[in-house]
Amino acid sequence: MSLNDLIFLLPEIILATGASLLLIAPVTGLRDSISAKWAMIALLIITAGSLLACSWAVPGMEQTAGFARMFALDAFSIFFKLLFLFVVAIVVLLSDDFLRESRYSTWEYYSLLGFALCGMMFMASGVHLATIYIGLELLSLSSYILAGYYKNEQKSTEAAMKYFVLGAVSSAILLYGISLIYGVCGTLNLLDIARALSTVVSNDALMFGVILLACGLCFKIAAAPFHVWTPDVYEGAPTPITAFLSTGSKAAAFAIFVRIFYVALPGFHLDWSMVLATVAALSMIVGNLAAITQESVKRLLAYSSIAHAGYVLMGIVAMNVMGLRGVLVYSFVYVFANLGIWSIVLMMKRHEYAGEKVSDFEGLHSRSPFWAFSMFVFLLSLGGIPPTAGFIGKYFLFYAAVQAGFGWLAIIAVLMSAVSMFYYLRIVVAMYLRDGKEADVTASGALKFVAAVCVVATIVFGVVPNDLIDQVSSSAKGLHNKGAVTRNATR
Amino acid sequence: MTTSFVPVLLLLIVAVGLGVVFLSLNWVIGRHQRTPSKLAPYESGVPLLDTNRKRVNVRFYQIAMLFILFDIEAAFLYPWAVIYRRATYGNAGMFLFGEMLLFIVLLAVGYAYVWKKKAFDWK
Amino acid sequence: MTPAFAVFLIVGTIAVASSILVISMRNPVHSALFLLLTFLCVAVLFVMKGAEFVGAVQVLVYAGGIMVLFLFVVMLINVRHLPDEKVLSNFWKGGFAVGLGVFILFVAVVRPGVYHDEQLDKSRLTSVKERIWTESHKNPGTYTYRRVHRTNANSEAVGMALYTDYLVPFEVASLFLLVAMIGAIVIGKRELSATEEETAQQFILERVETEKEVKEAMSA
Numbered sequence: 001m002s003l004n005d006l007i008f009l010l011p012e013i014i015l016a017t018g019a020s021l022l023l024i025a026p027v028t029g030l031r032d033s034i035s036a037k038w039a040m041i042a043l044l045i046i047t048a049g050s051l052l053a054c055s056w057a058v059p060g061m062e063q064t065a066g067f068a069r070m071f072a073l074d075a076f077s078i079f080f081k082l083l084f085l086f087v088v089a090i091v092v093l094l095s096d097d098f099l100r101e102s103r104y105s106t107w108e109y110y111s112l113l114g115f116a117l118c119g120m121m122f123m124a125s126g127v128h129l130a131t132i133y134i135g136l137e138l139l140s141l142s143s144y145i146l147a148g149y150y151k152n153e154q155k156s157t158e159a160a161m162k163y164f165v166l167g168a169v170s171s172a173i174l175l176y177g178i179s180l181i182y183g184v185c186g187t188l189n190l191l192d193i194a195r196a197l198s199t200v201v202s203n204d205a206l207m208f209g210v211i212l213l214a215c216g217l218c219f220k221i222a223a224a225p226f227h228v229w230t231p232d233v234y235e236g237a238p239t240p241i242t243a244f245l246s247t248g249s250k251a252a253a254f255a256i257f258v259r260i261f262y263v264a265l266p267g268f269h270l271d272w273s274m275v276l277a278t279v280a281a282l283s284m285i286v287g288n289l290a291a292i293t294q295e296s297v298k299r300l301l302a303y304s305s306i307a308h309a310g311y312v313l314m315g316i317v318a319m320n321v322m323g324l325r326g327v328l329v330y331s332f333v334y335v336f337a338n339l340g341i342w343s344i345v346l347m348m349k350r351h352e353y354a355g356e357k358v359s360d361f362e363g364l365h366s367r368s369p370f371w372a373f374s375m376f377v378f379l380l381s382l383g384g385i386p387p388t389a390g391f392i393g394k395y396f397l398f399y400a401a402v403q404a405g406f407g408w409l410a411i412i413a414v415l416m417s418a419v420s421m422f423y424y425l426r427i428v429v430a431m432y433l434r435d436g437k438e439a440d441v442t443a444s445g446a447l448k449f450v451a452a453v454c455v456v457a458t459i460v461f462g463v464v465p466n467d468l469i470d471q472v473s474s475s476a477k478g479l480h481n482k483g484a485v486t487r488n489a490t491r
Numbered sequence: 492m493t494t495s496f497v498p499v500l501l502l503l504i505v506a507v508g509l510g511v512v513f514l515s516l517n518w519v520i521g522r523h524q525r526t527p528s529k530l531a532p533y534e535s536g537v538p539l540l541d542t543n544r545k546r547v548n549v550r551f552y553q554i555a556m557l558f559i560l561f562d563i564e565a566a567f568l569y570p571w572a573v574i575y576r577r578a579t580y581g582n583a584g585m586f587l588f589g590e591m592l593l594f595i596v597l598l599a600v601g602y603a604y605v606w607k608k609k610a611f612d613w614k
Numbered sequence: 615m616t617p618a619f620a621v622f623l624i625v626g627t628i629a630v631a632s633s634i635l636v637i638s639m640r641n642p643v644h645s646a647l648f649l650l651l652t653f654l655c656v657a658v659l660f661v662m663k664g665a666e667f668v669g670a671v672q673v674l675v676y677a678g679g680i681m682v683l684f685l686f687v688v689m690l691i692n693v694r695h696l697p698d699e700k701v702l703s704n705f706w707k708g709g710f711a712v713g714l715g716v717f718i719l720f721v722a723v724v725r726p727g728v729y730h731d732e733q734l735d736k737s738r739l740t741s742v743k744e745r746i747w748t749e750s751h752k753n754p755g756t757y758t759y760r761r762v763h764r765t766n767a768n769s770e771a772v773g774m775a776l777y778t779d780y781l782v783p784f785e786v787a788s789l790f791l792l793v794a795m796i797g798a799i800v801i802g803k804r805e806l807s808a809t810e811e812e813t814a815q816q817f818i819l820e821r822v823e824t825e826k827e828v829k830e831a832m833s834a
Contacts (some may be wrong), residue, residue: 009782016789020600023796070782108800115793122786130783138790160801166589185728205723371757496661500621503615548691553802555686559679560791560798566671567784570773577770585653587777597788608799 008073010123011051011081019114025107031337040092040110044117048085048117049227051078070128070187079328079475080124083335088117090339094345094346095240095444104149110239112410113244118141120252127263129178129188132256136174138222147237159236166167166219166229174216180209190264194329197267210272210369212309213278217260220253221309222302231294234302242298243342244335246305251331254312258327261316268320270287277409283310284416290342291423294418297345297356301338304382306418311413317416324398324479328472333389333461338435340454344375347443347451349438352430361427362434374455379424382460384417389461392468553610564598623661628653640689647820653677666768 006013022039023248092115099106107364120139128134144167148160150327182188184206185196200206234242265272287307294300312330315323348360365372381390394417401410443451571591578584605611632651639645653676660669703709747756776784 016597020597020792023792024600024603070780101826105800108796110798112793112800115789115796118789119786128783129778130788134783134786134790138786141790141797145793145800148801151801158697180723201492205729208719208723269755547686547803551684552683554688555682556677556798556802557673557795558703559683560795563791566675567776569665569670569718569788570769570776572718573734573769574777588650588686588832590777590781593785594788597785598795601792605795605799607801610799610803 005071007054007057008071008125008331011047012052012118012125015043015047015114015118018046019111019118021251022107022114023111036106036110037092037096040114041089043114044085044092046090048082051081051085069191070131071125072120072127073125074479075477076259076291076479077121077124077255077473079472080251080331081121083251084117084124084248085121086187087114087244087251087335087339090343090450091240091244091248094243094343095238096291096421097444098238098240104151109146109149112142112146112381114196116249118148120248123252126256127190127259127261129181129190129193130430132260133175133178136253136256137171138170139222139249139252141169143241143245143303143417144473146241147245149241150236150240151194153236153373156237157236158240159233163237170216170219173212176214177209180205181213183208184209190260193264193268195343199263206268207271210268210365211275213260214272214276215345217253217257218279218309220314221312222306223309223313224306225279225285225288227306227309228287229329231299231302231305233358234305235296235298239298239342239346242301246301246342247335248339250305250309251335254327254331257316258324260325262319263362266319269371273317273319273406276280276313277406280310280313280317281409281412282311283307284413285310286418288416288423291420294423295357295359296359297358298428298429300358300427301341304420304423305338307416308382309414311394312474314401314406314409314413315406316407317406318397318400319467320400320404321476322396322403323400324476325469325472326400328476329396329468330393330434332468332472333381333393333458336390336454336457336461337390340374340451340458341382343447343450343454344378346372347371347447348458358427358430361430365432368408368443371451374427374451375431377455381462383421383424385421387459387462388467389458389465391462392465550610550613557605557610561598561600562595568593620661625655625658625662645684646684646688650681653681662767667772670769687703716728730766739805 022043022282023034025036025039054357055073083389092110093107093114099109110465117141119135119142123132123139126135127229142158144164148157150156154427178188181193184200184203185193187193187196190274197206215226217323218224219229222230237245261272277479287303287305287310291300291307292302294303308330312327317323317329318326348356348364361375365376384390384394394413398413401407401413422453502511568591571587575584575587575591629652632648632655635648636645636652639648653672657669657672658679660666661673748757
């Protein structure tokens with residue numbers, strides 16, 4: 001280990017320093033001279049710049065893992081880190097109105113978002129279960145606090161409470177799984193685990209550990225038997241935070257899910273794939289069927305996000321190149337569609353929790369046709385209908401499942417996608433065919449900007465997906481090569 | 492190696508034993524009078540002001556939480572202090588010093604924040 | 615039976631029994647005290663396995679800090695045990711079945727043979743390599759660094775691992791503590807609205823009033 005490795009950590013160092021400064025900015029009297037929002041945006045841009053700079057300055061870094069092989073700055077992690085930075089930047093834009101209307105302090109809010117982002121970046125880069133775990137905890141703790149940011153609103157406090165208690169239990173389960181894996185392998189580094197497991201034939205302590213680990217991770221991505229917290233938390237949390245939880249926090253959990261299972265545990269694919277396939281099927285069925293009857297848009301999207309966790313799990317179950325690419329593409333396109341929807345929901349809302357019923361969308365078309373159309377595009381993308389980006393993601397995942405011999409899973413996924421169109425179209429019908437209410441859409445510049453960016457991205461990546469696929473393939477390559485190497489070593 | 496903890500074990504036994512001995516002596520030798528003032532909880536010889544079942548201010552809890560966080564920080568300092576004493580070769584000492592400084596600075600940021608938020612103010 | 619095993623049996627039994635008492639006591643303060651006993655017994659078990667540092671942390675942080683928090687919660691929410699309150703909730707059968715199942719699973723996987731070399735771990739946990747400046751064996755009179763193996767140095771072994779290999783998680787842990795601090799303030803500190811400020815002052819006044827009354831009654 002040398003101090004030169006610090007360059008790998010530069011973006012995180014900058015981000016953590018910046019977030020700390022945001023926290024104590026009111027102390028130093030900066031509060032009045034600059035706005036917290038622009039300080040946060042500037043911090044995110046500087047972090048992104050430093051990330052790109054050090055990815056460019058350190059050649060061949062796919063092979064390098066700094067700091068006693070705790071932390072890697074490979075193409076996979078850079079892909080996810082840029083995605084996280086984008087998500088948080090959008091969430092900052094979405095939060096503006098919410099923070100102005102409420103009396104809650106802005107600096108802590110952005111600082112907590114910064115720390116959450118820091119945790120996500122450590123998760124994306126961690127190649128050691130200790131780093132991954134502590135990053136996950138940093139993200140979770142910040143999310144608990146942010147979910148309860150409407151302190152005077154009972155629902156928000158309830159959401160924070162439920163999220164915290166269940167999250168703490170799931171973390172304990174995850175940690176117990178990690179400790180069993182450590183007990184069997186004697187190491188926590190993912191590559192070393194794969195190497196240690198190459199001599200292990202079958203071991204029930206290991207399997208128990210892997211299953212507990214998967215349970216903890218499934219809680220974080222809100223997959224089916226571990227999903228009960230999702231609707232309540234998504235409904236109670238402030239809407240910008242719901243947007244953050246359903247995109248950024250989820251994508252981060254997917255990143256570690258993929259890295260742990262593709263790098264450390266490919267040798268035991270036969271053992272865990274059936275378990276995860278069941279979880280995936282259950283998530284798709286439960287999420288989509290429960291979403292049909294929901295009246296609140298936030299709850300509806302919460303159940304739909306459970307279903308989406310099921311789709312992404314297919315890519316992990318498949319354990320092939322297509323699956324890996326599918327997870328990355330899907331995380332990417334899902335972010336745009338989802339953030340777009342949340343921006344439209346925020347446009348509709350007038351008080352803290354208003355504008356969140358499906359009926360509130362009635363007649364949106366006659367009031368503001370462009371936003372109705374945007375919503376339509378986002379819903380199509382979530383449903384996976386061809387001209388939008390969502391189709392590309394689903395195509396990869398379904399194809400991967402078929403290729404890996406999980407045809408039945410793909411059939412369930414296709415059927416459930418059809419079911420999902422039913423409730424997505426309910427919103428579309430409300431927007432286009434029902435009479436409008438007199439209440440107006442209040443869209444600030446930031447919300448308009450976010451929705452426009454998301455709609456353009458959703459259509460462009462849907463029509464010309466080549467660049468995205470190329471980028472994803474090169475990002476996924478490093479990880480999969482590593483996986484392939486360890487797999488060959490096992491045989 | 493566990494044998495080095497035998498004195499601690501002896502200490503524990505003596506401590507618990509003394510407690511048991513005193514309590515049982517009390518029981519055997521003392522007179523049992525059940526007057527109301529004997530049965531009242533002992534509060535330094537002063538008559539009770541109020542019921543003990545009273546809700547305390549949430550501030551106490553907040554302070555307790557901050558106490559735990561700094562307690563954990565202190566727990567991290569123990570192994571650091573042990574190896575810092577012995578880190579004499581090379582620039583290991585500077586390295587260890589630097590990383591602990593960073594750790595403490597980050598918590599000092601939290602301390603400044605907590606202070607500024609008037610969590611220690613007790614009006 | 616070695617003395618260590620006897621101590622293990624006694625301490626382990628106390629730990630299990632007191633943890634059962636934690637959940638079966640009616641008075642929450644009694645539960646908290648049994649929890650304290652459980653923490654202390656677990657600390658002894660850690661020490662017996664050679665993890666002295668963890669044992670010390672168990673006493674310092676859990677028995678010292680977390681217990682304070684528990685007692686504050688008890689005082690904060692002011693739980694009274696109601697006479698007609700059931701000891702077992704309606705879900706006890708389900709809970710018991712799940713607990714039993716998990717226990718059997720744990721027993722099934724926690725057995726010798728499935729884990730990697732334990733002896734290696736033990737030596738890694740309790741000994742450190744150290745360079746000491748000492749007189750050379752080969753040519754007396756000159757001084758050199760010599761590597762020695764020192765056992766019984768759990769805190770040092772933990773420190774060595776924590777502050778070199780685990781540097782990144784260690785620093786992230788300080789961020790984690792920082793976020794916890796923000797959380798304690800953001801969630802715990804209420805920005806009181808005007809009416810609430812008034813009632814708070816009212817409460818203090820009332821309290822002063824009652825104290826005065828009690829004092830008068832005492833002196834009378």
